[in-house]
Amino acid sequence: MGKLTRQAVLEGALRLADEEGVEAVTIRRLAGELQVTPMALYWHFKNKTELLTAAVDHLMAGVIADVRPDRDWRERLRVIVEALVGTMRAHPSLPALLQVADKEQAESFTRATEATLDILAEAGFTLDEGYTIASYLLNGAVTLVHGRLDCRAGMTPEKVAQERRMHALRLQALPPDCFPRLVEYGRTLEEPSDAEEYFSFGVDLLIAGVEAMAAKKAREGTA
Amino acid sequence: MGKLTRQAVLEGALRLADEEGVEAVTIRRLAGELQVTPMALYWHFKNKTELLTAAVDHLMAGVIADVRPDRDWRERLRVIVEALVGTMRAHPSLPALLQVADKEQAESFTRATEATLDILAEAGFTLDEGYTIASYLLNGAVTLVHGRLDCRAGMTPEKVAQERRMHALRLQALPPDCFPRLVEYGRTLEEPSDAEEYFSFGVDLLIAGVEAMAAKKAREGTA
DNA sequence: ACCTGAACACCGTTCAAGT
DNA sequence: ACCTGAACACCGTTCAAGT
Numbered sequence: 001m002g003k004l005t006r007q008a009v010l011e012g013a014l015r016l017a018d019e020e021g022v023e024a025v026t027i028r029r030l031a032g033e034l035q036v037t038p039m040a041l042y043w044h045f046k047n048k049t050e051l052l053t054a055a056v057d058h059l060m061a062g063v064i065a066d067v068r069p070d071r072d073w074r075e076r077l078r079v080i081v082e083a084l085v086g087t088m089r090a091h092p093s094l095p096a097l098l099q100v101a102d103k104e105q106a107e108s109f110t111r112a113t114e115a116t117l118d119i120l121a122e123a124g125f126t127l128d129e130g131y132t133i134a135s136y137l138l139n140g141a142v143t144l145v146h147g148r149l150d151c152r153a154g155m156t157p158e159k160v161a162q163e164r165r166m167h168a169l170r171l172q173a174l175p176p177d178c179f180p181r182l183v184e185y186g187r188t189l190e191e192p193s194d195a196e197e198y199f200s201f202g203v204d205l206l207i208a209g210v211e212a213m214a215a216k217k218a219r220e221g222t223a
Numbered sequence: 224m225g226k227l228t229r230q231a232v233l234e235g236a237l238r239l240a241d242e243e244g245v246e247a248v249t250i251r252r253l254a255g256e257l258q259v260t261p262m263a264l265y266w267h268f269k270n271k272t273e274l275l276t277a278a279v280d281h282l283m284a285g286v287i288a289d290v291r292p293d294r295d296w297r298e299r300l301r302v303i304v305e306a307l308v309g310t311m312r313a314h315p316s317l318p319a320l321l322q323v324a325d326k327e328q329a330e331s332f333t334r335a336t337e338a339t340l341d342i343l344a345e346a347g348f349t350l351d352e353g354y355t356i357a358s359y360l361l362n363g364a365v366t367l368v369h370g371r372l373d374c375r376a377g378m379t380p381e382k383v384a385q386e387r388r389m390h391a392l393r394l395q396a397l398p399p400d401c402f403p404r405l406v407e408y409g410r411t412l413e414e415p416s417d418a419e420e421y422f423s424f425g426v427d428l429l430i431a432g433v434e435a436m437a438a439k440k441a442r443e444g445t446a
Numbered sequence: 447a448c449c450t451g452a453a454c455a456c457c458g459t460t461c462a463a464g465t
Numbered sequence: 466a467c468c469t470g471a472a473c474a475c476c477g478t479t480c481a482a483g484t
Binding site: 039040043044 | 466467468469470
C-alpha cells in the first residue's frame with residue numbers, strides 16, 4: 001500500500017470531519033480509516049491539536065484569495081465575509097473546527113485577520129475595536145452557517161427534512177399562551193426556506209452593525 | 224455525611240465549571256468531588272447531557288427577570304442583551320455551556336428566545352428573521368464575553384496579565400511587513416484595557432446591526 | 447429509593463522497540 | 466525515517482447487585 005503522508009492524514013481528517021462531524025475525528029478512528037495504528041499519526045503531527053490547526057489552516061487558505069485594495073472598505077469587508085461564509089458552506093466542518101482548534105496558530109487565519117484589521121482601520125476603527133469586530137464577524141458567520149441544517153456535517157436532504165419536521169413539532173407542542181411566537185414559528189418551519197435569502201439577510205445583518213458603528217464614530221469625530 | 228441531592232450535583236457541576244472550565248466537568252471528576260461513585264450521579268440525572276442542560280437552565284433563569292412591555296423595542300432589546308452579557312460575566316462557564324449543552328431543552332432559554340422574538344416582531348421582523356437575529360445576539364454575546372480573558376473560567380488577575388503579555392509578544396513577533404496591523408495591535412495589548420468600555424462597544428455593535436436592519440425594512444415597507 | 451462494583455467500549459498520549 | 470505493541474490515565478454508560 002502507498003505509505004502514509006502528512007497530507008493523506010490531513011485529507012482523511014477533513015473527509016471524516018465533513019462527513020461525520022469533527023467529533024468523529026479521533027486519532028484512533030482516523031488511524032483505522034487510514035489502515036495504520038493510532039501511533040503512526042504521531043509521526044506526522046505532534047498531537048491532535050496540531051492536526052486540527054492544520055485542518056483550519058488548509059480550509060481558511062481560500063478566504064483571502066481576492067483582495068482588491070482599490071475598492072471602498074464596505075465592499076472589501078463584504079467580500080471577505082462572503083468568502084468566509086462561502087468557505088464554510090463548502091466545508092461543513094469548518095465552523096466546528098474553528099471552535100475547537102487553536103485557530104490563532106493557523107497562518108491563513110492570521111492573514112485573514114490582518115486583512116480584516118486593515119479594512120476596519122480604513123473604516124476609522126481603532127485596532128482594539130477592529131479586533132473585536134473581526135471576531136464578531138467570524139463568529140457571526142459561524143453562527144449563520146451553523147443555523148442551517150443543510151450546512152451541517154453529513155446531512156442528506158432527507159435527514160434535513162426530517163430534522164425540520166421534528167423541530168417544527170417540538171415548537172408547536174409548546175403551550176401557546178406562554179410561547180405564542182415560538183409556536184407560530186414552528187408552523188412556518190414546515191415549509192422549506194431559501195438558503196440564499198437566509199445568508200443574504202445574515203451577511204447584511206453582520207455588515208450593518210459594522211457600518212452603523214463606523215457612521216457613529218464618524219459623527220462623533222466631526223462633532 | 225448529608226446525602227446526595229439533584230441540587231447538590233448541579234451546584235457541584237456549576238462550581239467546577241466556573242472554577243476550572245466546562246471540560247473539567249466529567250461525571251467521574253464530579254463524583255469524586257462529591258465523594259460518591261460516578262454511577263451515583265445517574266440516579267439524579269439521566270446522563271451528562273441532561274446535567275449540562277440543567278446547568279444552562281439554572282444560569283439562564285436570571286436573564287428574563289425584568290421585562291418592561293411598555294418600553295420601546297430598542298430599549299427592551301438592549302435590556303435583554305445586557306442581562307445576557309451580565310449573566311455571562313457573572314458565570315464564566317455559561318458561554319462554554321451554551322456551546323456544548325442542548326440549550327433548546329432548557330426552559331429558561333426557551334423563555335428568553337420567546338421574549339426576544341416578541342421584541343423583534345414589534346420591530347417589524349418576520350419570525351424567520353427574528354429567529355436568526357436571536358441566535359446572532361446570543362452568539363454575539365458569547366463571543367464578546369469569550370474575548371475577555373478576565374471573564375474566563377478560573378482566571379486570577381495574575382494569570383490574565385501573564386496571558387496578555389504572552390499574546391502581545393506572539394503578535395509582535397510576526398513579520399511586520401506581512402502583518403503590520405497585528406504587530407501594532409500587539410503593542411497596544413501591553414497596557415490593560417477597560418472592560419466596561421469593551422462591553423459597551425460590543426453591545427452597541429450587536430444592537431446597531433439589528434436597528435439598521437429594522438430601519439432598512441421600514442424604508443422598504445413604506446417605499 | 448438511592449447507591450456501589452464490575453465491566454464495556456471508547457479516548458489521547460508516551461515510550462521502548464522494531465524495520 | 467517511519468511505524469508498531471503495550472501500557473497509562475483518562476472518558477461516559479449499562480447492568481446487576483446491594484442496603
